Amino acid sequence: MARYVDVHPQDPQPRSIAQVVQMLRDDALVVYPTDSSYAFGCSLDSHTGADRIRRIRHLDDKHHFTLVCADFAQLGQFVQLDNVAFRAIKAATPGPYTFVLPATKEVPRRFAHAKKKTVGVRIPAHPVAQALVRELGTPLLSSTLLSPDSDEPLTDGWQIKEELDAVVDAVVDAGDCGTVPTTVVEWSGGAPTVLRVGLGDPSRFE
Template identity: 75%
Template sequence: MARYFDVHPVDPQPRAVAQITAMLREGALIAYPTDSSYALGCRTDYHEGTDRIRAVRRLDDKHHFTLVCADFAQLGQLVRLDNSAFRAIKAATPGPYTFILPATQEVPRRLAHPKKKTVGVRIPDDRVAQAILRELGEPLLSSTLLLPGHEEPLADGWQIKEELDHVLDAVVDGGEVLAQPTTVVDWSEGYPQVVREGAGDPARFA
């Protein structure tokens, strides 16, 4: 059974956040809220985590995982940015965008795209997610909680607990959020290409 945390969406309880991050450090797979939808998350060095996420979402090995960061400094250690990308992405974060960029040596090879050597990164504008990321002190390996056969991601913590109780270690309920995935912008070729329209306004990258 997944442990259930009812966390205040504006002022997350420090004790709950500490318990959540302690579980992550021990190798937990959690569902947690973001500024677009709920997401699945685990530590980047939890090797079974990628397999567990793929199993929940029925993904193949070509899926781009996302490294969810607390701030731009953390993001900048994971991907290579030229000046135009730096300015545009810094202006759009935190926010409901995922950016696909060339990975640095800091990113484990198994987390980067096998052929393109790219990785997705984002900084969510959500207080619960930010509290977890700050307490953890490192990025979360994440994927939108979009289940097979569903057109929209899950957006309600208790529904996630009911549907995925047997495959998750914890559900962090930070209240109802948008039922939209992020807008995905591929910047791996040196210019922005919107490859998925979602919660973030794609016009600024058109």
């Protein structure tokens, strides 16, 4: 049975955040809110989290996870940035963007693109997501909360708990956080390419 954790969307209770982070350190898979939708999250060091997400979402081993970072300094540990990308991405974060960039050696090989050696990273603007990643001290390995038979993520915490009670360890409920996904920008060839238009304004990268 998943633990249900009700937190304030703007000022999340430190004790609740600490409890969820301890679960993450103990190999838990959680559902948490971001600035674009709810998402699955586990520790980057989790031995089971990625496979559990794949099973729940019916994904194959080619699915690209996103590293959700606390701030730009942390993001810079996991991806390579030239000066142009640095300035443009820093100006757009925190926010509803996912950036696909060349991975550093800090990224476990199994989470980088097999051929391109890239990885998706983002810094969400949601206070709860920010609090979780700051407390954890490392990025969350993350994937949008999409069911195999649904086109949009779930938004109601209790409904999420009911549907996923047997397959996740905790649901962090901070109220409705929308269903529009992030805008995805690839920046692995020296210039940005918008791969998906979502919540973030794509015009700054076109």
